[in-house]
Each structure stands twice: as structure tokens, then as C-alpha cells.
Amino acid sequence: MKTVRIATRESPLALWQANHVASLLKERNPGLEVTLVKMSTEGDRFLSAPLSAVGGKGLFVKEIEQALLDGRADVAVHSLKDMTSVFPEGLILAALPAREDPRDAFCSPDGHTLAMLPAGAKVGTSSLRRSCILRARRPDLEIVSLRGNVQTRLQKTRDLQLAGAMLAAAGLKRLGLDHHITQVVPVAESLPAVGQGVLGIQCREADADVRALLQPLEDALTRNAVRAERAFLAKLEGGCTVPLAGHATVEDGQVYLRGLVGRPDGSLVVRGEVKGPVPEAERLGEALAEELLSRGAGDILRDFGRREGAPRA
Incomplete structure (x- = not known):
């Protein structure tokens, strides 16, 4: 193959992930051209309500998977935690690179950890899982729904004067924003989502050439x-x-x-x-x-x- 087209969302983190996979492919295949097919998904467009109210995490992947099925792209790069348990027929999870930090991170503009928060403090998260775990440990906290990309959620945390926000450590580290982390929460305290910290690289099952290109990226x-x-x-x-x-x-x-x-x-x-x-x-x-x-x-x-x-x- 001379050119590989990678379908990706347009958020800064998604683009980082797609460019990272592109770099890995080009390192191993000199002369290979890699282009990005940038797409907006339902999950990116409907930001006014919690994900659970508008259809769940699958909203981030459906259009990108359709681009593979339609032949508009050869590869798709996802955050694995956004992927549903069943794929459309004809698509496979072709490669899983080594996992980044799977833990949740607390980001507080005032430098606080979760244990330092006073009763009634407001904490932002877009995740039902994180909200449940926080409420189970600290029922006194007020949970505020926080949607948008990583940078947007960090900004909203300041704008809304929240005590802090819970995000994935992996995304913050990949974007060079880990200086915002005031506490990396142990797995025993905040159990991660399935696939958290993992990039899921998807392609068509019948596309033997692309599968062969992706195989060396597997961990x-x-x-x-x-x-x-x-x-x-x-x-x-x-x-x-x-x-x-x-x-x-x-x-x-x-x-x-x-x-x-x-x-x-x-x-x-x-x-x-x-x-x-x-x-x-x-x-x-x-x-x-x-x-x-x-x-x-x-x-x-x-x-x-x-x-x-x-x-x-």
C-alpha cells in the first residue's frame, strides 16, 4: 500500500491519537503516505446533555465506523473506552498499542485532592461511572455535568468555579496537560472504564493489506x-x-x-x-x-x- 486513510474525530485528543498512529505506521513503513479523514460525530455535536441522556458512548464511533464500511477510510483510531462491545459486521479491532496510564485524574484549580474537598464541594465529570464512584465515597459532594473536549472541560471547571474535575489521566498526558493534575486517583479508589487508556485501531476484516500494516502496532x-x-x-x-x-x-x-x-x-x-x-x-x-x-x-x-x-x- 502507498496511502492509508485514517478516520478520526476532530477533537484535539482524537487528532493526537490519529497522528500518533500515523507516526507509528510511517516509522515502520518508509514511503507510506498517511492522511487523516476528520469527522464530527453525534457525541461531539450534542454537548448540552449528559451522554447517558443522548444515547451513550457509541455516539462517538458510529459515523467513523461507517466511513470504514463505506470505503472512505482504511483505518479508524478510537479511544477504546468509547467503543461498544459489539462491532458492525465486517469490522475488527486490528491492533491495540501499549496502554497509557488507565487511571482517573482529579484536576483542581486550587491544587486540592479529593480528600481535601470540603462538604458540598462541586466536582465536574461527564461520566456516570465517575459520578457513581464519587457519590458512593463522598455523598456530600455536588456533581456537575461537564461535557466537551479535555481543554473545554478544564476551562469550564474554572469558569463554573468548581472545586475540580475528574478526567482520564491518559488524555491529559497525551495532550501535555498533565500539569493540571492535582491527584492521580488509585485504581482501588476509582476503578477505570473498560479500555481506559487504550487506543483501539479498527479496520475492515477483509482488508488483509491494512491488517498486515497494523499488526506490528499490537501489544x-x-x-x-x-x-x-x-x-x-x-x-x-x-x-x-x-x-x-x-x-x-x-x-x-x-x-x-x-x-x-x-x-x-x-x-x-x-x-x-x-x-x-x-x-x-x-x-x-x-x-x-x-x-x-x-x-x-x-x-x-x-x-x-x-x-x-x-x-x-
Whole structure:
């Protein structure tokens, strides 16, 4: 191949991610030309309401996936945490580069950590998961919905005079904005979203030339962790608009997966963990999901869940 077209959202972080993948491809394939196909998605256009109210995280990927299916692009680069558990027929997750920091970060204009916040402090987030975890730990906090790209959310935090905002550490680091971080929150305190910190590189399953170009970008440890996380997600009905987290690590041939499902108000959070050999990563994810479903997550999903793409009430 002489030219590869990468479909991407137009946000600064999405463009950084697409350009990063372009650089990796050109380093390994001298003479290869890479162009970006910049697109606006529904998730980028509807910023006036929480994601859970306008259709969920799949709104960031549908149009980009359609560009692959239509032949307008050869590759798509996503934040893996934005991707639903099931892809359109004909598309595959061709490569997963090494994961960036998966943790959440607290950014406070006044330099505070979460523990320093007084009762009633206002904290911004666009995530049901982060909101649930914060409310479970600190029911006294006031959660303020914060949509937009990373820079916009940081600016809104100042403009609205919030005590701080919760964002993904990975995005801040990739954009060189990690100086805004006043606390990187441990995984044990704020369990990350499935796929957080991972770039998901997608292409057409039948496109053997593109798959061969992308294969060297693959990181085995990241893939094995993601196998467990996404199996967990899929078993819990995929893109349900409820607070849900799942994070896996891989060490010495073992996968350690932690997961949770919670009520949006944080009044009930069902947590669990499982460990087992790498070849059983998917089974481990499914088993943890089944355990949580049996311990109360099933009731939460019935009360609050809605699949991606389902009609909104």
C-alpha cells in the first residue's frame, strides 16, 4: 500500500491519537503516505446533555465506523473506552498499542485532592461511572455535568468555579496537560472504564493489506487485559447506560480483573474481582460479570440499563 486513510474525530485528543498512529505506521513503513479523514460525530455535536441522556458512548464511533464500511477510510483510531462491545459486521479491532496510564485524574484549580474537598464541594465529570464512584465515597459532594473536549472541560471547571474535575489521566498526558493534575486517583479508589487508556485501531476484516500494516502496532499484554475487560462488558449487555467499570492487569501469565456496576446515585455499588490464566481471559470476564449479576448488578441493569441504540424515554 502507498496511502492509508485514517478516520478520526476532530477533537484535539482524537487528532493526537490519529497522528500518533500515523507516526507509528510511517516509522515502520518508509514511503507510506498517511492522511487523516476528520469527522464530527453525534457525541461531539450534542454537548448540552449528559451522554447517558443522548444515547451513550457509541455516539462517538458510529459515523467513523461507517466511513470504514463505506470505503472512505482504511483505518479508524478510537479511544477504546468509547467503543461498544459489539462491532458492525465486517469490522475488527486490528491492533491495540501499549496502554497509557488507565487511571482517573482529579484536576483542581486550587491544587486540592479529593480528600481535601470540603462538604458540598462541586466536582465536574461527564461520566456516570465517575459520578457513581464519587457519590458512593463522598455523598456530600455536588456533581456537575461537564461535557466537551479535555481543554473545554478544564476551562469550564474554572469558569463554573468548581472545586475540580475528574478526567482520564491518559488524555491529559497525551495532550501535555498533565500539569493540571492535582491527584492521580488509585485504581482501588476509582476503578477505570473498560479500555481506559487504550487506543483501539479498527479496520475492515477483509482488508488483509491494512491488517498486515497494523499488526506490528499490537501489544500482547494490552490485548490480553482488554480481552477480559471487553468480555466482562459484553456479558453485562454491552453499552448499557449505567455506571460500569472493568480493569484488568496481566502479570506472570495471569489476568487479574476487577469490575463494578452501580446505581447512578452511588447508593449501591456491586464490586468483584477474579484471577486466572491468560488463555482464559474471556471466560474470566464473563464469570466476573455473572457473579456481579447474581449479587445485585442484575437488578441495577433492569432498573437503569438501556442498550446502546435503544430508544430514549
